[in-house]
Amino acid sequence: MTDEQILVRLTDVFRDVFDRSDLVLTQSTTADQVNGWDSLMNVRIFVATEMEFGTRFDTAEISSLRNVGDLIRLINAKSKE
Amino acid sequence: MPSAIDLPWLPTGRPGLRAELLALHPAQPKLGEQLHSIAGYHLKSSEAALFGKRMRQMRAEGASFAPLSPVSVAVLSNATFDLVIDGLPLAAARHGLAAQFVNAPFDQVMQAALDPTSEVNQPGIDFVLLALDHRWFRLEGGASENPAQRLSDAVEQLSTVVAALRTQGGSTVVLQTVPLPPLPLFGSFDIRANGSQRALIAKLNDAIVALAAETSSLVADIASLAASVGADHWFDPVAWNLYKLPFSSRCNAIYADVIARLLGSARGKARKCLVLDLDNTLWGGVVGDDGVDALKLGQGSAEGEAFLAVQNMALALKERGIILAVASKNDDEVARLPFRNHPDMVLRERDIAVFQANWLDKANNLEAIAKTLNIGIDTLVFLDDNPAERAQMRAALPQVAIPELPADPAWYPWYLANAGYFEAVAFSDEDRLRADSYAANALRAAVSTKARDLGDYLTSLEIVVQYAPFDAVGRPRITQLINKSNQFNLTTRRYTEADILAYEQNDNAITLQVRLSDRFGDFGMIGVIIGLLSEEAEGRTLTIDTWLMSCRVLGRRVEEAMLAEIVRLGRSFGVRRIVGIYIPTAKNHMVSEHYPKLGFAELDAAPDGIEDGVRRFCLDLSPDGGAYIPPNLPHKISHVDASTLAI
Numbered sequence: 001m002t003d004e005q006i007l008v009r010l011t012d013v014f015r016d017v018f019d020r021s022d023l024v025l026t027q028s029t030t031a032d033q034v035n036g037w038d039s040l041m042n043v044r045i046f047v048a049t050e051m052e053f054g055t056r057f058d059t060a061e062i063s064s065l066r067n068v069g070d071l072i073r074l075i076n077a078k079s080k081e
Numbered sequence: 082m083p084s085a086i087d088l089p090w091l092p093t094g095r096p097g098l099r100a101e102l103l104a105l106h107p108a109q110p111k112l113g114e115q116l117h118s119i120a121g122y123h124l125k126s127s128e129a130a131l132f133g134k135r136m137r138q139m140r141a142e143g144a145s146f147a148p149l150s151p152v153s154v155a156v157l158s159n160a161t162f163d164l165v166i167d168g169l170p171l172a173a174a175r176h177g178l179a180a181q182f183v184n185a186p187f188d189q190v191m192q193a194a195l196d197p198t199s200e201v202n203q204p205g206i207d208f209v210l211l212a213l214d215h216r217w218f219r220l221e222g223g224a225s226e227n228p229a230q231r232l233s234d235a236v237e238q239l240s241t242v243v244a245a246l247r248t249q250g251g252s253t254v255v256l257q258t259v260p261l262p263p264l265p266l267f268g269s270f271d272i273r274a275n276g277s278q279r280a281l282i283a284k285l286n287d288a289i290v291a292l293a294a295e296t297s298s299l300v301a302d303i304a305s306l307a308a309s310v311g312a313d314h315w316f317d318p319v320a321w322n323l324y325k326l327p328f329s330s331r332c333n334a335i336y337a338d339v340i341a342r343l344l345g346s347a348r349g350k351a352r353k354c355l356v357l358d359l360d361n362t363l364w365g366g367v368v369g370d371d372g373v374d375a376l377k378l379g380q381g382s383a384e385g386e387a388f389l390a391v392q393n394m395a396l397a398l399k400e401r402g403i404i405l406a407v408a409s410k411n412d413d414e415v416a417r418l419p420f421r422n423h424p425d426m427v428l429r430e431r432d433i434a435v436f437q438a439n440w441l442d443k444a445n446n447l448e449a450i451a452k453t454l455n456i457g458i459d460t461l462v463f464l465d466d467n468p469a470e471r472a473q474m475r476a477a478l479p480q481v482a483i484p485e486l487p488a489d490p491a492w493y494p495w496y497l498a499n500a501g502y503f504e505a506v507a508f509s510d511e512d513r514l515r516a517d518s519y520a521a522n523a524l525r526a527a528v529s530t531k532a533r534d535l536g537d538y539l540t541s542l543e544i545v546v547q548y549a550p551f552d553a554v555g556r557p558r559i560t561q562l563i564n565k566s567n568q569f570n571l572t573t574r575r576y577t578e579a580d581i582l583a584y585e586q587n588d589n590a591i592t593l594q595v596r597l598s599d600r601f602g603d604f605g606m607i608g609v610i611i612g613l614l615s616e617e618a619e620g621r622t623l624t625i626d627t628w629l630m631s632c633r634v635l636g637r638r639v640e641e642a643m644l645a646e647i648v649r650l651g652r653s654f655g656v657r658r659i660v661g662i663y664i665p666t667a668k669n670h671m672v673s674e675h676y677p678k679l680g681f682a683e684l685d686a687a688p689d690g691i692e693d694g695v696r697r698f699c700l701d702l703s704p705d706g707g708a709y710i711p712p713n714l715p716h717k718i719s720h721v722d723a724s725t726l727a728i
Binding site (some may be wrong): 016017019040041046048051056057058059063 | 184319
């Protein structure tokens with residue numbers, strides 16, 4: 001998968017979780033730029049992302065993410081494991 | 082292998098679900114019915130959350146969700162429970178409830194219970210769910226030095242919370258048993274070591290059950306649920322450490338269903354009656370075709386034992402008060418034969434409160450069963466191996482619970498047991514006797530023959546009918562059908578494979594083998610016709626020597642399609658009339674009116690030498706008198722070279 005393909009699928013996940021069909025993500029998107037992305041939403045996002053990509057993130061991996069680009073690179077690395 | 086995690090007894094993939102949820106309107110008619118019908122499906126977690134959100138929005142706009150019963154539930158948990166709550170309104174609607182949930186702040190169990198102003202102690206709360214696990218009880222492992230003290234502390238803590246809730250709010254408390262984490266300390270010795278986590282949690286669960294009895298609380302047996310899905314799937318240390326999720330979020334849907342069925346049962350919404358199909362559900366094989374002796378049932382064959390297990394489960398349900406009924410496409414007398422004569426039948430006629438065996442639409446039969454027993458349609462569960470029958474029932478009567486079933490009958494009891502239709506919150510001697518009293522009182526229902534427009538349904542099945550003349554590939558199956566089919570068989574003439582070969586090569590025979598498939602699967606060859614050409618005074622005549630069809634495909638207008646094809650072929654041979662014969666037997670009464678229904682006119686009584694009851698019919702195809710026009714049929718037709726097909 002390319003980063004672009006992951007971003008498309010990830011955008012669908014976020015739109016589902018936030019129930020907002022107009023939500024736009026970029027590699028540099030961070031939690032404080034998205035309305036409603038609080039700690040609880042964060043949990044929902046990671047649970048839904050794990051389901052969508054059929055993977056599990058490790059404790060340390062989750063803790064080190066800074067923005068959507070980091071998450072995409074993590075998914076990409078996971079898919080090659 | 083099926084897992085309760087996936088709720089495999091529920092259908093999935095309701096078309097256009099998201100748009101349907103968004104289009105719901107608080108003032109629309111039958112809103113509650115529609116929500117109940119949607120909740121009959123297994124949804125993705127985001128769809129389940131949207132379902133809950135739409136209910137909240139519509140409730141705020143004053144919607145009524147009847148016939149769903151409104152309940153308010155407060156949740157007290159030592160974990161992050163919001164994601165679990167996301168899926169609870171959907172599960173509640175599945176079990177007859179329009180439920181709203183409030184969640185006390187994270188890990189504030191004791192404080193919220195003791196505070197009269199907290200959200201859990203507000204008037205209007207019907208249930209308080211205490212979703213607590215071993216972490217709240219401080220039973221996190223290690224061999225305890227003073228196990229008795231540790232246990233009594235844990236029980237004391239819980240008793241205080243329950244007492245506070247009962248004093249402050251007065252709602253019904255729902256306790257949970259505590260699952261055992263899969264972290265053995267000694268190994269097998271854990272079960273013997275007095276202070277092990279395993280020993281302490283076992284005793285704690287006993288104490289929880291006792292506390293529930295003292296305080297009239299409900300118990301959700303989450304320890305049993307975790308054991309069923311497997312502790313290795315239930316516990317998720319990563320999700321606990323990162324997010325404080327109480328258990329793996331993969332288990333949210335089944336957890337929600339277990340809670341919802343318990344609350345539904347407390348509100349009188351549990352199902353009451355199990356309606357059973359017969360052929361290939363209670364026994365292997367088709368009694369009308371195979372005969373009682375050939376049915377797969379009982380010890381001695383793996384399949385026979387599987388069906389025995391289905392019957393044992395049904396009987397066990399009956400003995401705890403669930404009413405049993407039968408809905409089967411069969412002649413009544415034929416359907417009752419195994420109940421009377423098969424030595425391995427566990428179920429007997431006296432166990433069945435209402436016995437509906439006929440050739441009508443099964444939805445009419447379920448309505449008749451509910452009417453006879455004077456119970457709601459929404460208290461029925463319908464067990465049927467045939468996916469098309471299930472889909473048809475779901476379309477006609479969405480309030481009936483209809484478990485999906487896998488191909489292997491060995492799993493049928495698991496599906497029926499784990500779907501949680503017959504959840505109970507108590508059990509009395511009255512329950513034990515209930516099913517028998519129904520059986521004694523029920524008279525055979527008069528079935529309404531109310532017309533139901535099934536055209537849309539048939540179209541939605543995407544039926545494909547394939548025709549071919551007899552050929553070498555089809556010959557064995559054609560011979561088998563000719564020698565096995567009893568019910569939908571106009572003449573019951575038996576032929577050997579050599580006879581079939583002769584017809585294949587006979588220039589004066591028009592032969593037809595018919596295959597059928599739909600979006601649920603391939604039925605293979607389901608119909609056979611042999612027609613013989615002759616020159617008569619009335620012109621060239623095609624006499625239908627043999628016409629048979631598998632009963633599995635009844636009600637799909639296949640007969641009409643077969644006639645249209647025979648007419649098409651006959652016309653290409655210059656046929657002026659088609660003559661059909663009906664030779665009655667003990668088993669083929671269902672086709673006695675086959676030809677008149679297709680528009681044939683009955684011919685005068687047959688000349689001497691023809692046995693009693695034989696009737697002859699004629700369809701005029703002559704240019705002046707032939708009024709036959711092929712009907713509009715909901716099938717896709719294909720004319721294929723059958724030698725390319727598997728049988």
